[in-house]
Amino acid sequence: MKNIIHITDNNKHKIMADSGFIQGSTNESSRERMKKILSMAVLNELTERQRICIIDYYFNGKKQKEIAENLGIDSSTVSRHIIKARDKLRHIASYYVN
Template sequence: MLRPRSKRVFLVEDIDSISAQVCVQADEDNTNRQFLTALLRATRYAVDHELTERQRQCFTKRYYEGRTVTEIAGELGLDCSTVSRHITLARQRIQSHARYCVFAYRNSLDGYSGNNRS
């Protein structure tokens, strides 16, 4: 039995669109809007600059274009396991980058001086 596809992650184009929408949402306070906008920008930066070319290709095709691992493998001439590995490594790098952004944001609010460790 096939699992239903989960919701896709934001497309590169969606990140810009969401950033713009976040700025005009009246129900969120200014701090949350600024943080979400910064996090979306950081995520886009991570996709553009922190991934290898092959990771970026596989990640973009999978999540931004909605292609299956099998389709990507056929298009790029790779094994499905190789494509899956590239996608997993890309997600790990992006998540790591996002965690650092959250850490920096939270510690800027707490007045983190670099002398104490969390």
Template sequence: MKNIPLTHENQDYLFYIMDSSSKMQMNTNEKQIEKMKQSLKIAMEVGLTERQKLLIEKYYFEGKTMREIGEELGIAKSTVSLTIKRAKEKLEKIKNII
């Protein structure tokens, strides 16, 4: 392997390659996240109660904390947590069936 001196020109090229690579990786991750969200929405429609759907939507899609959700809906944070936990268990069962 040949050692190439690190000149300003080489350094600029290296940064360009690294930047392009990270952008491609970010686009791939964004696509995967979007695909997972779509799958989650479909699974939610099939097997969750209306309350479970609402809490999952607020927590995962709107990015709210369990405390925020509880305050917004007038329920305890522990109720939010338990409901989301049960919803995730149902979704896991659905995933295993599909």
């Protein structure tokens, strides 16, 4: 289980030093790097159905029921595709976090 860390003015310097954000690396550059990694993973690592479901749900703002109707599948199947895709993306991202 991960601990929740509350960042305050008193501890933010230590947290940033411990997290590897020193020596020129910024939160913004780390975020941009992770976006690129996840974008490539969405394109190359997900199945076609997972990719369609993730893109429609998160980027196009469609409801699961609407995605299901467009694909001709049950909405619970769309939910499973989204869950499996998120798990796969989380797993891929975990290689780059530390």
